[in-house]
Amino acid sequence: MTWDVLWPLLWQATLETLWMVLPSALIAQILGTALGAVLTLTRPGGLRPQAVVYRGLDAVVNVGRSLPFIILLVLLIPLTRLITGTSIGSTAATVPLTMAAIPFVARLVDGALRDVPGGVVEAARAMGASTAQTVFKVLLPEARPALVHGFTVMLVSLIGYSAMAGAIGGGGLGDVAIRYGYQRFETGVMIATVLALLVLVQAVQWLGDRIATRTDHR
Amino acid sequence: MSTAPPPPALEFSRVTKTYPGQPQAALQDLTLRIPRGSRTGIIGRSGAGKSTLVRLISGLETPDLGHIQVQGQPLTPATLKQLQARTGLVFQHFNLLAQRSVLHNVTLPLELRGTPKVLRERRARELLQLVGLEALAGRYPAQLSGGQKQRVGIARALVTDPDLLLADEATSALDPETSAGLLTLLTELQRERDLTLILVTHQLEVIRAATTHVAVLDQGRLVEAGETASVLRQPQSAVTRALLDAHRPEHPLLAGETLHHLTLPDLGAATLDRLARQRARIVRAEAHALGVDVWLTAPDHVPAAELGRTGLGGTGLSGIETPRLIPEVSA
Structure with a gap:
């Protein structure tokens, strides 16, 4: 395969990967943050302890985290159809990717929020902050660097997962690696794909670290 | 000439508080009046009940028995918000928000009350000027010294224009010279703004340097209370005498102390x-x-x-x- 064929192929695959990963990451970040915040608030000793709610959500998050992605991919086919109208292609892959990332984000957010010093939270409460104000004006802003870092870690994981989604027709870099590199024994394409993934992951990690550091005033 | 005396700034009536799972009450049948316009020190060793007292006043805990009145008004869930606005709190570890600038730390209490941005920033700048930090409004807490952080803490506590300023071990984390400067500032602010200042501390130096009245707590009970000068000159309880004995300044006095x-x-x-x-x-x-x-x-x-x-x-x-x-x- 020559460069003038490989290059558009890789470029197209990279765009597909981003198309799968970025919307999934954004939606998962929003829903996962909400879930993580609820975990932090409802845990014993939290601002709004609710043992039953906490134990239920905690179990759901653990199950979500322990399901292998390839299984989730198959399990979610009916839901994927319901939402996107199809179960193959890049757009369809966003559903399982989002669902896999939500518990991951929830866990990271829960940890990040619990790392906000208790004294700061109590100070806000003593100033008369409501629970919602404590979450939106104190907990989330104070945890911002950890949240940015968590988002980066999640994005990198999703790029990895998206390669698996590619295997069942999701497209993207993983799909190219398997179709050309593995099934047609084109080792060169395989290596080029791996390099493209490497560059993508590096770029995401570098950007994420940079934003986290830049916006951290500690 | 006789007018009805104004209600005390703060009144505890037979307040008992026990934390779940604790065998002993953190505060036991505490009755205490803090005179309006006083600088009252509350002193005791660790475990005396000082932190519980602070948590009760700031509404983070509610008493099991007895009741608390702030400015003559009972502290209840219904009055809590309003009374919280009339009480400013200063903390030992400052409790500033690391990701907010100095200015926006000071505006926070007003932001929580929905004061418009322009008003709250103007007000915060006035307070920063009062504590001598107007030039550092754009900095972040990590860029400040301990004493500066506590000045921000004081500005934040005063931004809602409270009647009561409650300082919980506010100088305990600071060196003696910085401590002395902050106590002077607090004393001046108390006089100028006609505040009632409550200084919760385990340090007798703080009581000596800055208070008009003192209450001594031990094991959740009030053991002695009165004007600072008379309590320190003629302590009535063994606990107070022990505190005095432990704090005889045999150590070299520090410059400016x-x-x-x-x-x-x-x-x-x-x-x-x-x-x-x-x-x-x-x-x-x-x-x-x-x-x-x-x-x-x-x-x-x-x-x-x-x-x-x-x-x-x-x-x-x-x-x-x-x-x-x-x-x-x-x-």
Whole structure:
């Protein structure tokens, strides 16, 4: 395969990967943050302890985290159809990717929020902050660097997962690696794909670290 | 001439608080009135119930028994929000938000009350000016010294224009000189703004330096309360005497340190000798009580025994201030 064929192929695959990963990451970040915040608030000793709610959500998050992605991919086919109208292609892959990332984000957010010093939270409460104000004006802003870092870690994981989604027709870099590199024994394409993934992951990690550091005033 | 006395700034009536799972009450049948316009110190060792007292006043806990009145109003869930606005809190570890600038730390209490941005920032700048930090409004807490952080804490506590300022071990994490500066600031603010200041502390130095009244807590009970001068001069309880014994300033006094409400026997001969050599300034208690500070400078090398002859011995020194820069005494 020559460069003038490989290059558009890789470029197209990279765009597909981003198309799968970025919307999934954004939606998962929003829903996962909400879930993580609820975990932090409802845990014993939290601002709004609710043992039953906490134990239920905690179990759901653990199950979500322990399901292998390839299984989730198959399990979610009916839901994927319901939402996107199809179960193959890049757009369809966003559903399982989002669902896999939500518990991951929830866990990271829960940890990040619990790392906000208790004294700061109590100070806000003593100033008369409501629970919602404590979450939106104190907990989330104070945890911002950890949240940015968590988002980066999640994005990198999703790029990895998206390669698996590619295997069942999701497209993207993983799909190219398997179709050309593995099934047609084109080792060169395989290596080029791996390099493209490497560059993508590096770029995401570098950007994420940079934003986290830049916006951290500690 | 007789008018009804205003209600105390804060009143605890038979308050008991026990934390779940604890065998002993954190506060036991506490009755305490904090006079309006006073600077009241609340002192006790750790475990005495000081933190519980603070948490009750700030509404983070509710009493199991008894009730609390703030400015004559009962502290209940219905009045909590309003009373929280009238109480400013200053914390030992400052509790500033690391990701907010100095200015926006000070605006936070107003933001929580929905004050418009322009108004709250104007108000915050006024307060920062008051504590001498207007130039640092755009910095972040991590860029400040401990003393500066606490000044931000004080500005934040005062931004809602409270009647009551509650400082919980506000100077305990700071070095003695910074502490002294902050206590001076708090005292000035209390006078200028007609506040009631409550200083919760385990340090007798703080009580001496800055309070008019004191309450001594031990194991969740009030053991003694009254005007600072009389409590320190004639402690009635063993706990207070133990606190006084532990804090006799036999350690070298630090530059700029001010001790208040001392009596000569508190000090000991060696300290008096050194104070005399250091040209310590001595304030007479009687004059101080009249609101006139009379400063007498002890002459060089007056032996301790002779200090008594200057007319200050025996009963009442209200303060000894060491000069800021103590020159080395050459032999």
